[in-house]
Structure formats: C-alpha cells, structure tokens
Amino acid sequence: MEPFKNLLVGLDTSELDPTLVKYASFLVDHTSAEKVTFVNIIRNLNIPKEVKKEFPDIIENAISERKNKIKEVVRAxxxxxxxxxxxxxxxxxxxxxxxxLAEKAKTDLIIIGQKKTLPGTGVTTVRLARRxxxxxxxxxxxxxxxxxxFLVPIDFSNYSKLALEQTIDFAVRTGGKGEIICQNVYSVPTGYHYTGKSFEDFAEIMKKNAKEAxxxxxKKINxxxxxxxxxxxxxxxDNLASDIYDLAAEVKPDVIIIGAKGRTAAAALFLGSLAEKMVHDNMKDPLLIVRFKGKNAGLIETLREI
Known part of the structure; x- marks a missing residue:
C-alpha cells in the first residue's frame, strides 16, 4: 500500500472548488492523510514597475485577499x-x-478538478495527468x-497490481462494502486470418487467454x-479510453482507478492523444491515477516537457 499522507488540492476560486474540498475531506477520513495543503495559483500579476512603485502593497494584498477567499471555501x-x-x-x-509545489511538499496525492460547463479549460488537467x-x-x-x-482497468502488470491493491485498501477503509470491477481490454492481433480462424473465433481465443492471465x-492479490x-x-x-468509458457508462462506477508507469499509464492509457481523450471527451467519473513512489521522471525533466 502506498500511503496518501500528504494531500495537495488545487483550487481556482471557481464553483468547482467546493467539490474538490469535499473530496479532500472524504479522503482524509478514509486514508492515512496527515496533512492537506490547499493551493491557488494567481495568474495575471505582471504589474509594471511604475504601478508597483506607486502601490507597493498591491501584490501582497492580492495574495492575502485570494488566501482569505479559499479559506472561506475550505471552512464551509x-x-x-x-x-x-x-x-x-x-x-x-x-x-x-x-x-x-507538489514536488517540494513531497505530496502523495494531488487533487484537481475537470471542468465541463464551468469557465476554464482542461489543458492544465491534461498536463498534470501526463507529467x-x-x-x-x-x-x-x-x-x-x-x-x-470501483472500476479498475488492468493489463496484469505490476502497475495494475498496485492499482487493484490500492483500491482494495480503500474499499476496506470505507467499510468493506464496495464492489471492484476489474476490466481487461483485449484485442485480436493483426494477421489473425493467416491462422485460418475467423475474427470471432480468434477473439474467443484472446478472451480465454485473458481470463487465464x-x-x-x-493469485497474487489478497x-x-x-x-x-x-x-x-x-x-x-484501437481506443482503450473509449472501451473503458463504454463500460463505465454501463456499470456507473464512483471512481475509475488506474496504475501508471512513471508518467504514462498502464496499457498505454496516457500515451499521446489518449491522455486528452481520457480527460476531455467523456470524463464523467472521478479518475485516480496511482504511481509507485520513486519511479517517476525527475522534476526538471517533467517541467521541460510541459
């Protein structure tokens, strides 16, 4: 179990903030959380020197006002x-x-929002998901x-094992009544027809193989x-994200949990344009991406690629 002791919540003073704060509160009660940091990044504070000279406290006052605003949301x-x-x-x-900020604070879990109808874009969400x-x-x-x-897509890797074990631990902490659905997406390889089998026949072969796997x-899971x-x-x-969301639409999970290898998710969920599709197109359920601690790209490399 990778403990969630240090949480960081990204707020932007929008109507989405109360939802994120409530999630943080819920996670505190059902994880090993010991510290929660509520973070807000203020854009558009590039004030000309002449203006700052005339109003020397303008930036300090803006930061103070913003901090008071997020404190109100947190208190509520x-x-x-x-x-x-x-x-x-x-x-x-x-x-x-x-x-x-998350790196400096040795954060175990970042909580951010994904907007659909509220003002703002999902660009930052995609970058964070990838990096x-x-x-x-x-x-x-x-x-x-x-x-x-819970819906846990798996590809039988150690990263899938991490995701499932995290999910089991969370289910136990929340009363042990939750149901976990493990989804494996299998495909029929190109060239199957050279075997003399039909597409349907080879699909059954691949499904049987997936069940055995x-x-x-x-057997490694408790x-x-x-x-x-x-x-x-x-x-x-050839779209793993859509396969996951198709099942999610059917079973209606409360959260989707995937295991990620470094900055990319198991089964190529977060490679290239799939990251954007997973976050942008059909996202209706909370998505938790779990990683092994200490097996990620360094901060400098991460920031360079943003």
Missing part, C-alpha cells in the same frame, strides 16, 4: 472526522507551477464523494473480503 466544506494539519498556499504564476510525479485524482463537476463501486494475476468481478472487453476501434 472541509469537515473531516479526524484532525489533520491544514495549510494554505497562494502563489503568483501559471497552473503548471502546481507540479513544482505529475505522484498520485493524481481528477474530479469532474458535480461529482459526489462515494465509493460503492487474470486467474494467474489474481481481496480481503472485498467483492471483485472480472470483465473482458474486446477492443474493436
């Missing part, structure tokens, strides 16, 4: 059942600075913090009394 929505250290951090700069060097929870608008059902994979169901999805459009 952050009500965990246990005590944790709470800090507020307001900085001038651009949203990608969140990565640097964050710690666990990342992306919460869409109007999501409610509950954990009755799951049985072998599952379900700890949690109900776990395996589901197999045939990929027919």
């Amino acid at each position: 929505n952050f009500q965990p059942k246990k005590k944790v250290k709470v800090t507020y951090l307001v900085k001038k700069g651009q949203p990608p600075m969140l990565l640097e 964050a060097s710690c666990n990342l929870l992306i919460v869409p608008e109007n999501a409610e913090p509950k954990v009755d059902k 799951f049985d072998k994979f599952f 379900p700890r009394g949690i109900k776990i169901t395996d589901v197999y999805s045939l990929d027919t459009n």
Whole structure:
C-alpha cells in the first residue's frame, strides 16, 4: 500500500472548488492523510514597475485577499472526522507551477478538478495527468464523494497490481462494502486470418487467454473480503479510453482507478492523444491515477516537457 499522507488540492476560486474540498475531506477520513495543503495559483500579476512603485502593497494584498477567499471555501466544506494539519498556499504564476509545489511538499496525492460547463479549460488537467510525479485524482463537476463501486482497468502488470491493491485498501477503509470491477481490454492481433480462424473465433481465443492471465494475476492479490468481478472487453476501434468509458457508462462506477508507469499509464492509457481523450471527451467519473513512489521522471525533466 502506498500511503496518501500528504494531500495537495488545487483550487481556482471557481464553483468547482467546493467539490474538490469535499473530496479532500472524504479522503482524509478514509486514508492515512496527515496533512492537506490547499493551493491557488494567481495568474495575471505582471504589474509594471511604475504601478508597483506607486502601490507597493498591491501584490501582497492580492495574495492575502485570494488566501482569505479559499479559506472561506475550505471552512464551509472541509469537515473531516479526524484532525489533520491544514495549510494554505497562494502563489503568483501559471497552473503548471502546481507540479513544482507538489514536488517540494513531497505530496502523495494531488487533487484537481475537470471542468465541463464551468469557465476554464482542461489543458492544465491534461498536463498534470501526463507529467505529475505522484498520485493524481481528477474530479469532474458535480461529482459526489462515494465509493460503492470501483472500476479498475488492468493489463496484469505490476502497475495494475498496485492499482487493484490500492483500491482494495480503500474499499476496506470505507467499510468493506464496495464492489471492484476489474476490466481487461483485449484485442485480436493483426494477421489473425493467416491462422485460418475467423475474427470471432480468434477473439474467443484472446478472451480465454485473458481470463487465464487474470486467474494467474489474481493469485497474487489478497481481496480481503472485498467483492471483485472480472470483465473482458474486446477492443474493436484501437481506443482503450473509449472501451473503458463504454463500460463505465454501463456499470456507473464512483471512481475509475488506474496504475501508471512513471508518467504514462498502464496499457498505454496516457500515451499521446489518449491522455486528452481520457480527460476531455467523456470524463464523467472521478479518475485516480496511482504511481509507485520513486519511479517517476525527475522534476526538471517533467517541467521541460510541459
């Protein structure tokens, strides 16, 4: 289990902030969290020298005002059942600075929002999804913090194992009544027809192979009394993200959890344009990306590639 002791919540003073703060409160109660840092990055503070000379306190006052604003939102929505250290951090700069702040604070989990109807874009969310060097929870608008059902896409790698074990641990901490659905997306390889088999016949062969791989994979897992169901999805459009969201639309999970290798997710979920598709196109459920600590790109490399 990779503990979530140090949480960082990215706020932007929009209507999405209360949702993120409520999620932080919920996670404090059901993880090993000890500290929560609420962060806001102020853009557009490039004030001419002449203006700053005439109004020397203008930046300090802007930061103070912004900090008071996020404190109000936190006071109204952050009500965990246990005590944790709470800090507020307001900085001038651009949203990608969140990565640097998270690195300096040795953050275990970043919580950010994904907008659909509210003002703002998802560019920062995509960058963080690709480049964050710690666990990342992306919460869409109007999501409610509950954990009755989890969807965990797996490819039988160690990163999938991490995601499933994290999910089991979280399910246990939240009462042990949640259901975990493990999804494996399999495909029919190019050239199958040279075997003399039809597409349908070879699809069944691949599905059988996937089930055998799951049985072998599952022997390494301790379900700890949690109900776990395996589901197999045939990929027919070479788009893993859409296969996951198709199942999500059917089973309606409270959160999707994937294991990521460094800055890229298992089963190529976060390679190239798939990152944007996963976050932008159909995202209706919270998405938690979990990573092994200490197996990520360095901060300098990460910032260079943003």
